[in-house]
Amino acid sequence: MQNITITGIQTKDARFPLEDGAGSDAVHSGAEYAFAVTQLQTDKGIQGTGICLTLGTGNQLVCEAIEYLSAHLRDLDIEELMSNFGVVSRSMADEPGMRWLGPHKGVVHLALASIVNACFDLWAKARQVPLWRLLLDLTPEQLVDLLDFHYLEDHLTREEALAIFRDHLATRARREGVLRTGYPGYDTSVGWFQYEDERIRENAKKALDSGFQAIKLKVGSKDGERDVRRANLLREIVGSQGTIMLDANQQWTLAEARKMCAALAPMNPYWVEEPTHPDDIQAHRELAREIVPMRIALGEHVPNLVLFKNFIEAKAVHFMQPDCTRLAGVSEFITASLLARKYGLPVVPHVGDMGQIHQHLVLFNHIAMGHEALFLEHIPHLRKHFCHPATVSNGVYQTPQEPGLSSDLREATAGGR
């Protein structure tokens, strides 16, 4: 391995207007997606790129937080940095002045996500391998040294994490077939909130024709009947065996969630996503008990593992949806996946990265931890802006082969500010 030193850090406020109701949900009007981009320059010409998602407004704030937090990465050797990354990432998360602004949530934690992802991207490029390969080639000890278990000790220790990796080493070959067959996707773009019924009908047919086995519908209308009508419309098209997920994007109060889950139960959704406020562990716990056999998915707005551990302990979540652009990047995502594995919960990432990074991570989760290869969200809005857009064929993510995290953006198309 060659020595590669970080010589400079730049940020980019990259904005992408969305068209025609794409990206809309019950609480987000969906006019714009944006990435707060971290670019690590090196003495060898290669560059590490990290991203985290925002909805445009305030993306600049995340970029500024990246500048504050990343300053002390300058002059570090990438291999040395990554040999002890759990300690480094924690020291950034606990930077005394910035910690007050969270801790471990909000703008500062989003910034950390972008920085951490840039470090992993640079590392994988330095070794000239895609992220999934990089991670699979590490020993259990090296993997665990990437992670920060602070405040998790009562639920997941370093030793337990080591044991999960070690226990799955012998059977890896059995699961590596996924690298050839690809990881299944599901289609989120069938039923954005602002789409008309007819458009949803057409999209659903297209999704099925193109090989997707599962699709998602946005719910959370002021008018509950609209939700029920659209859900039933989808069920009719997909058939009784098809997989449909419903996503309320936090729109309901607990009382509304109770009522709407009862109204939507007959169409048998695979999960109900973000039924109410993402901090409300108790509300999700009560709902989870009451709506059996319906199940709850959440995580896109859970900012750290302390909160995830509370959701798990309360049995308030059935499908964990961590996002490496909301949590502190690749490493906190891996820790979240270990936590989920220990407690027997499937990991179905939310893809703030449009699936670019998570397509690597779900392969790793499956092969190295034995997580079920369920399916990964597919959102193609920003395809044209990536240098190596994820390729989904016949409803299946094709295993990426380019070095890094697949998150490099094409300079020409990213409308920076």
Added chain:
Amino acid sequence: MQNITITGIQTKDARFPLEDGAGSDAVHSGAEYAFAVTQLQTDKGIQGTGICLTLGTGNQLVCEAIEYLSAHLRDLDIEELMSNFGVVSRSMADEPGMRWLGPHKGVVHLALASIVNACFDLWAKARQVPLWRLLLDLTPEQLVDLLDFHYLEDHLTREEALAIFRDHLATRARREGVLRTGYPGYDTSVGWFQYEDERIRENAKKALDSGFQAIKLKVGSKDGERDVRRANLLREIVGSQGTIMLDANQQWTLAEARKMCAALAPMNPYWVEEPTHPDDIQAHRELAREIVPMRIALGEHVPNLVLFKNFIEAKAVHFMQPDCTRLAGVSEFITASLLARKYGLPVVPHVGDMGQIHQHLVLFNHIAMGHEALFLEHIPHLRKHFCHPATVSNGVYQTPQEPGLSSDLREATAGGR
């Protein structure tokens, strides 16, 4: 009442270096305090000032978030704005693009605190009364229209809040004596983390001599014996009947908190503050059960009422310490106090405002809701920077008489950036 229109909004990044270990705790090195200041200009010359606290780094981020969020206050009449403030504050909290950065936490919510406080300051100045008077003069209906109960409905409804205010109207006179006698203070500046033993000893004696009935010590050393030694030293000076609070500032894991609470129990602290990570409801719940009769205080890092409600439901907190510069300002503080009142918990604010605004709010809590007049934290570091610094005599806050929230800063001394 005259019509007063908001004609412009300015922000100020005001920084205040601290000297000599003041402000230090187990996780914050304490070199600097800062306020992200909102200034509402009007057509009548008077100005509304709002503040929220940060520890310096990143204060500029909060100022920028204020600029984004406050833009639509321009051209509004202050009386009209405040007549329906619950709806306005919620619409700012849920601004679609910014909401992704939280929701309801971090930089964006700190910005909202500063904005909301500026609105209340302007309103009180427009009516030429101090905040406590302004609030006491409102009817229960007017008070409740200031508040946002969204996502709280399962624990506190608008009707329940109305009932709390109405039920205490008839007995207000009984509690109004506090306006003459003043509200008791407690001294936080006895035992900052970096202070040497001898200094703590001197400070404690000074605090007792100057009339304080309660004092606080920072704990959370890597070396647990240091904590125990210092706590016992304070107990010796204060005597067995004196009130001492211990503050760990989130430093301990659950296992460490268990061990340290056992070691500190013999010196009989009045409460243990922030024993572990502020998002960890489960850890606080378990600790609360195990350390009886010791009691837990927390709130300075609880960003919204959804989380407070979860702490209360879990019986994970005994003393609520909401801060109107962490929550979304005066109005979310009042809602927190109503929630606490319903569940029988004392409110002992954390004073990110150095007590300037909270000295009004605790008077209101006592008179209008029947909260016990326990004591209010006193931190004098920034006295000289306020136009009307809180006056504590013989350990008691003197009731402020100047119009507004007492949070105007002297321009000359605030080292803005």
